[in-house]
Amino acid sequence: MQNFTYYTPTKVVFGRGTEAQTGALVREQGGKKVLLHYGGGSASRSGLLDRVRQSLREQEISWVELGGVVPNPRLSLVYRGIELVKQEQVDFILAVGGGSVIDSAKAIGYGAAGEGDVWDYYAGKRKPQASLPVGVVLTIAASGSEMSNSTVITNEEGWIKKGCRNDLCRPRFAVMNPELTMTLPPYQTACGCVDILMHTMERYFTSAQTMELTDGIAEALMRTVISKAEILMEEPDNYEARAEIMWAGSLSHNDLTGFGGDGGDFACHGLEHELGGLYDVAHGAGLAAVWGSWARYVYRSCPARFLRFALRVMGVVDGSGWEEIIEKGIEAVEAFFRSLGMPTSLRELGLAPTEEELALMARKCAASAGGHKGSARVLYEKDMLAIYEMAR
Amino acid sequence: MQNFTYYTPTKVVFGRGTEAQTGALVREQGGKKVLLHYGGGSASRSGLLDRVRQSLREQEISWVELGGVVPNPRLSLVYRGIELVKQEQVDFILAVGGGSVIDSAKAIGYGAAGEGDVWDYYAGKRKPQASLPVGVVLTIAASGSEMSNSTVITNEEGWIKKGCRNDLCRPRFAVMNPELTMTLPPYQTACGCVDILMHTMERYFTSAQTMELTDGIAEALMRTVISKAEILMEEPDNYEARAEIMWAGSLSHNDLTGFGGDGGDFACHGLEHELGGLYDVAHGAGLAAVWGSWARYVYRSCPARFLRFALRVMGVVDGSGWEEIIEKGIEAVEAFFRSLGMPTSLRELGLAPTEEELALMARKCAASAGGHKGSARVLYEKDMLAIYEMAR
Numbered sequence: 073m074q075n076f077t078y079y080t081p082t083k084v085v086f087g088r089g090t091e092a093q094t095g096a097l098v099r100e101q102g103g104k105k106v107l108l109h110y111g112g113g114s115a116s117r118s119g120l121l122d123r124v125r126q127s128l129r130e131q132e133i134s135w136v137e138l139g140g141v142v143p144n145p146r147l148s149l150v151y152r153g154i155e156l157v158k159q160e161q162v163d164f165i166l167a168v169g170g171g172s173v174i175d176s177a178k179a180i181g182y183g184a185a186g187e188g189d190v191w192d193y194y195a196g197k198r199k200p201q202a203s204l205p206v207g208v209v210l211t212i213a214a215s216g217s218e219m220s221n222s223t224v225i226t227n228e229e230g231w232i233k234k235g236c237r238n239d240l241c242r243p244r245f246a247v248m249n250p251e252l253t254m255t256l257p258p259y260q261t262a263c264g265c266v267d268i269l270m271h272t273m274e275r276y277f278t279s280a281q282t283m284e285l286t287d288g289i290a291e292a293l294m295r296t297v298i299s300k301a302e303i304l305m306e307e308p309d310n311y312e313a314r315a316e317i318m319w320a321g322s323l324s325h326n327d328l329t330g331f332g333g334d335g336g337d338f339a340c341h342g343l344e345h346e347l348g349g350l351y352d353v354a355h356g357a358g359l360a361a362v363w364g365s366w367a368r369y370v371y372r373s374c375p376a377r378f379l380r381f382a383l384r385v386m387g388v389v390d391g392s393g394w395e396e397i398i399e400k401g402i403e404a405v406e407a408f409f410r411s412l413g414m415p416t417s418l419r420e421l422g423l424a425p426t427e428e429e430l431a432l433m434a435r436k437c438a439a440s441a442g443g444h445k446g447s448a449r450v451l452y453e454k455d456m457l458a459i460y461e462m463a464r
Numbered sequence: 465m466q467n468f469t470y471y472t473p474t475k476v477v478f479g480r481g482t483e484a485q486t487g488a489l490v491r492e493q494g495g496k497k498v499l500l501h502y503g504g505g506s507a508s509r510s511g512l513l514d515r516v517r518q519s520l521r522e523q524e525i526s527w528v529e530l531g532g533v534v535p536n537p538r539l540s541l542v543y544r545g546i547e548l549v550k551q552e553q554v555d556f557i558l559a560v561g562g563g564s565v566i567d568s569a570k571a572i573g574y575g576a577a578g579e580g581d582v583w584d585y586y587a588g589k590r591k592p593q594a595s596l597p598v599g600v601v602l603t604i605a606a607s608g609s610e611m612s613n614s615t616v617i618t619n620e621e622g623w624i625k626k627g628c629r630n631d632l633c634r635p636r637f638a639v640m641n642p643e644l645t646m647t648l649p650p651y652q653t654a655c656g657c658v659d660i661l662m663h664t665m666e667r668y669f670t671s672a673q674t675m676e677l678t679d680g681i682a683e684a685l686m687r688t689v690i691s692k693a694e695i696l697m698e699e700p701d702n703y704e705a706r707a708e709i710m711w712a713g714s715l716s717h718n719d720l721t722g723f724g725g726d727g728g729d730f731a732c733h734g735l736e737h738e739l740g741g742l743y744d745v746a747h748g749a750g751l752a753a754v755w756g757s758w759a760r761y762v763y764r765s766c767p768a769r770f771l772r773f774a775l776r777v778m779g780v781v782d783g784s785g786w787e788e789i790i791e792k793g794i795e796a797v798e799a800f801f802r803s804l805g806m807p808t809s810l811r812e813l814g815l816a817p818t819e820e821e822l823a824l825m826a827r828k829c830a831a832s833a834g835g836h837k838g839s840a841r842v843l844y845e846k847d848m849l850a851i852y853e854m855a856r
Contacts, residue, residue, distance in 0.1 A: 076476075076478045076479060077478070079476070080472055083471040084471070085467075085469050086469070086470065087465075285688040289684050293677060300676070316675060
């Protein structure tokens with residue numbers, strides 16, 4: 073078991089109608105002038121933005137607005153946000169949306185509180201020393217950014233996607249009303265469920281010594297996501313299932329499910345990252361497309377983990393031997409992905425990469441990880457290429 | 465499922481040797497002058513206090529000391545602490561110890577930051593508006609006070625024990641080195657394990673609608689506590705088991721295991737509270753002594769919960785019907801208590817209360833709860849008396 077720091081200061085206000093408390097929460101944090109940051113039209117069409125504006129008005133908090141955040145949030149909009157925040161003397165950033173909006177808000181928070189180019193933090197040239205406080209009204213259960221210390225931004229110059237992890241950006245509060253996620257398209261709900269499941273799987277599949285309590289929590293979370301995601305495919309308005317998925321999304325990526333471990337494997341995230349760089353694929357769908365191949369490539373390096381997963385999470389009850397039980401567990405995950413309409417191969421993802429493209433992705437994946445990645449099994453460029461080949 | 469607020473801002477620094485980081489953590493929180501607050505001689509004898517002093521020295525943080533906290537921490541010492549803090553212009557309170565020391569530190573934090581008598585907050589006359597920041601170096605896994613918003617103080621005038629719950633007192637950081645708990649007497653380790661288990665049981669046994677994810681986390685935590693507590697009875701120096709119990713102690717009472725519920729039952733805590741008031745009993749032992757009787761008195765009001773508990777937590781596999789499975793689950797808990805040397809009746813606790821004493825306790829228990837208590841089954845004075853009778 074490894075030493076560990078666990079820090080989740082975000083105040084979660086969870087349940088029906090909680091967006092009405094947004095203004096009071098900003099006030100509690102000392103915010104007087106807000107940047108209201110959001111994405112496209114859905115938050116506006118649903119009336120959510122109006123309810124949030126009303127709650128700010130009730131607390132006599134003034135605000136300026138910046139919409140237009142897109143998936144894989146862009147650095148150019150972050151720059152505009154920073155300029156606006158400085159110009160308008162904004163002291164609190166309120167993200168109304170999903171992971172992209174939250175990540176963009178975090179970037180603006182860093183840029184407005186610090187000197188110099190905010191991209192330096194993402195490029196790894198400097199570490200953030202301060203951030204404006206960020207609050208969240210969550211509309212998509214997926215990224216876990218509402219409680220995490222992570223933000224990922226895409227620099228349009230060269231289309232470079234980079235992350236920055238620092239506790240300074242953990243949101244001060246997260247308003248989570250599961251009803252707000254009921255109008256998501258099924259494909260987006262499914263992608264979110266895969267992303268949530270994968271955040272815990274990446275931590276669970278490891279060669280490090282783990283904690284029984286952490287493993288038990290992780291297994292409970294994975295079972296919950298799998299059973300509730302299947303309900304949501306049939307009943308998108310099921311409040312209880314929406315709530316379970318939403319809370320699972322936050323716990324899955326706030327480090328609770330990795331406590332005492334080695335930080336996790338995250339090779340699938342690395343493999344997906346390069347897919348996302350080369351093709352326009354949704355993050356959750358890309359993860360689903362590579363996971364099975366990754367699992368079959370690595371399981372012999374930590375069979376006990378995969379066996380336990382098959383028995384305790386996927387409900388496999390028998391097999392002619394341990395390898396068959398593990399294979400049944402992997403197949404059960406793939407069957408789950410398919411039940412959500414998610415792909416289990418690059419072909420099902422709609423991609424037909426050439427050998428050269430696979431080699432390029434493997435090279436970039438290894439390079440961006442500093443040569444190797446993974447804990448369940450340490451993967452080098454040749455391993456990454458082999459997994460891409462298997463995933464075809 | 466109920467709306468819920470979840471707020472656990474405490475930065476947990478967990479693992480071997482982490483007490484060396486204490487000074488740096490105080491500095492990170494802006495502390496310049498510390499009140500070093502502790503109990504009896506064990507923290508001194510073990511060298512822990514010296515290591516903490518050294519870490520303060522290294523950060524050039526000055527401090528004053530106040531030892532002498534006893535179980536059921538006293539108001540008189542809190543008053544002395546408040547005076548000392550004001551006199552010495554202390555800006556940070558560092559608790560080195562278990563729940564009693566932490567609760568005393570929280571009380572001093574309230575008293576030093578507010579006007580008037582600090583007891584008012586415990587007597588329910590006023591609500592705290594501010595607190596000095598509190599940090600913790602934890603030496604006993606039991607109360608969960610290191611992450612909780614609760615503090616319980618005993619006023620020697622009339623020996624009144626009262627609690628105060630407010631997010632202002634949640635510690636800023638908690639240093640948790642499982643090694644520090646290895647020298648506890650076995651009885652104290654056992655009492656701590658019961659306390660931890662009960663903090664989750666009190667939330668788990670409810671008639672409210674719960675969340676699958678919350679239940680799964682609670683069940684994983686209860687299974688972990690039971691299996692690791694039994695290891696500690698044989699191997700008190702087992703680091704992994706100490707670590708599991710220590711982390712379980714924090715998660716058990718920081719509201720994670722009650723998320724989305726109704727706040728829990730807590731009738732056993734109420735029943736034990738009166739035992740503790742009338743006799744000198746350890747909290748964990750008192751809880752163990754009444755739990756079985758409580759469970760048999762209430763299970764018919766929420767049989768599905770008790771059935772699930774028997775099957776998923778206590779590993780009961782069969783029975784001639786649901787009541788037998790439930791009874792086997794209750795018996796398994798009692799067997800666990802006995803394996804720790806804990807009592808399962810008042811007699812085993814060394815008490816032989818008269819009818820008058822039982823009636824007095826039931827009256828006080830009902831009165832202090834405002835007439836009734838409980839969620840698994842709502843208990844009135846006559847029910848409380850019946851449970852005390854059963855527990856004899």
